[in-house]
Amino acid sequence: MSLESDIAILRNVPLFEGLASDQLRLLAFGAERRRLAAGEIVFRQDAQADAGFVVASGTVALARQGGNQQKLVGVYGPGTLLGELALITATTRPANAKAETDCELLRITRSLFRRMLEEYPEYAAGLHERLKIQFADMTRQILALEERFSG
Structure with a gap:
């Protein structure tokens, strides 16, 4: 995918509403694109979180581990930002995230987001x-x- 397609994806994320094209360009340029096959882990519950993930294509399932069981929180598709709190503050992941289908994600680090806030x-x-x-x-x-x- 191109920088322009990444900008278009970011434009649809509610947290980024109101950002101008140059601001979205900064995020898109600094974001790391990840391709995952169905079944691959995006992140694990209770892990330290230093970035948010925007689903660019495919779907990601979130599930909370409780004892020996996992409870499905939801399945999220393109335009969804997973882990938005990690963009703002140090935190841990509240759930497991796994690629439900083959997917592409944009990983936005806290440091990149803070740089955008400063600029x-x-x-x-x-x-x-x-x-x-x-x-x-x-x-x-x-x-x-x-x-x-x-x-």
Whole structure:
């Protein structure tokens, strides 16, 4: 795939909404393209996470390990960003990710994403606002669940 096709894929990722073409170009140019065959592991649950993965083609299954069982979280296709929290902070993987079909992924490291935030502070400010709203919504949902289960 070409740089232009990578930019087109990144343009459809919700986290990257509002990025101009030159900003997307920076991410696409710095991203590492990975090709995986069906059944190959993308990452393992509890592993240190230093990058996010954008599904360019194919599908990736996420499953959480609990005891001797795996519970399917979901199957994700093109335009999905897996591990977005790893772009922002040091964290561990909450689930196993495995190529469900042959697939191509764009690996975006935390350092690349931070460089983009430093070079484009207006995007960083907008991202901060969006995350603040998402966390406030999440807090409201948790409080609503707490009330529901405590009464």
